[in-house]
Amino acid sequence: MVSLNPFRLFNPIFNHYIGGENRDVFFDIDATIPALRHLDSNIEIIQRELDTILPTEIPKYHEVDSWQYKISGEQDPDKDWKVFMLYAFGEKHEVNRAHCPRTTELIDSVPGLFQAFFSILDPGKSIPAHSGPYRGYLRYHLGLRIPKNNPPKIRVKDQFHTWKRGESILFDDSWDHEVINHSDDTRVILIIDVMRPLPPFPHRLNQLIHDVFGKLYGKKLAAQFR
Numbered sequence: 001m002v003s004l005n006p007f008r009l010f011n012p013i014f015n016h017y018i019g020g021e022n023r024d025v026f027f028d029i030d031a032t033i034p035a036l037r038h039l040d041s042n043i044e045i046i047q048r049e050l051d052t053i054l055p056t057e058i059p060k061y062h063e064v065d066s067w068q069y070k071i072s073g074e075q076d077p078d079k080d081w082k083v084f085m086l087y088a089f090g091e092k093h094e095v096n097r098a099h100c101p102r103t104t105e106l107i108d109s110v111p112g113l114f115q116a117f118f119s120i121l122d123p124g125k126s127i128p129a130h131s132g133p134y135r136g137y138l139r140y141h142l143g144l145r146i147p148k149n150n151p152p153k154i155r156v157k158d159q160f161h162t163w164k165r166g167e168s169i170l171f172d173d174s175w176d177h178e179v180i181n182h183s184d185d186t187r188v189i190l191i192i193d194v195m196r197p198l199p200p201f202p203h204r205l206n207q208l209i210h211d212v213f214g215k216l217y218g219k220k221l222a223a224q225f226r
Helices: 006-018 034-040 043-053 066-072 094-099 101-108 200-222
Strands: 081-088 113-121 127-130 137-145 153-156 159-162 168-171 177-180 187-195
Touching: 006 200, 034 043, 034 101, 034 137, 034 168, 034 187, 043 094, 043 101, 043 137, 066 127, 081 094, 081 101, 081 200, 094 101, 101 113, 113 137, 187 200
Parallel strands: none
Antiparallel strands: 081 113, 113 187, 127 177, 137 168, 137 187, 153 159, 153 177
């Protein structure tokens, strides 16, 4: 199941522009991608549509994307990390999007959209340390359903964040990160990957990767969509 994600091949090109090993871990949303705040301010709409989705059958992450088996399927295999995909590298999941039309309108309004999905973690299901394959995007989390007892937290590099409902973060997931989860209830967050703000030259390259290779990867995922 282990294979090289081709997105990693482009990381050295971006290193100079993003600070290399000195690059930031967490980012100020308002200063970096302020359009994401539109999601924060409409959390009640997102929550209502999420509540209609949770009772349905939702696939495990590695059932949608086999590259995720090591972090989704190997650890605690009796517990699930499920994803409800809405957008993946140029491919829209129309069936899923029909269940949450207002949410998808909000997501589609974010410039530079790369990927979007609900991330649903079973009680006690942790996610082992790993790093995102591509430095051309940043990752946004919006807390939607967070357990009250021992709420799960994420470590990114050497910094920790404990999710809270209604709070959002933006970070570089190409840093080593993991989820520590000792909770007794389901955790749900909205994850959105957005193209990283870059100077003109690497931005054009980033756009090309998104338009060409990204869409090929999106079609790979689309073949596994529910």
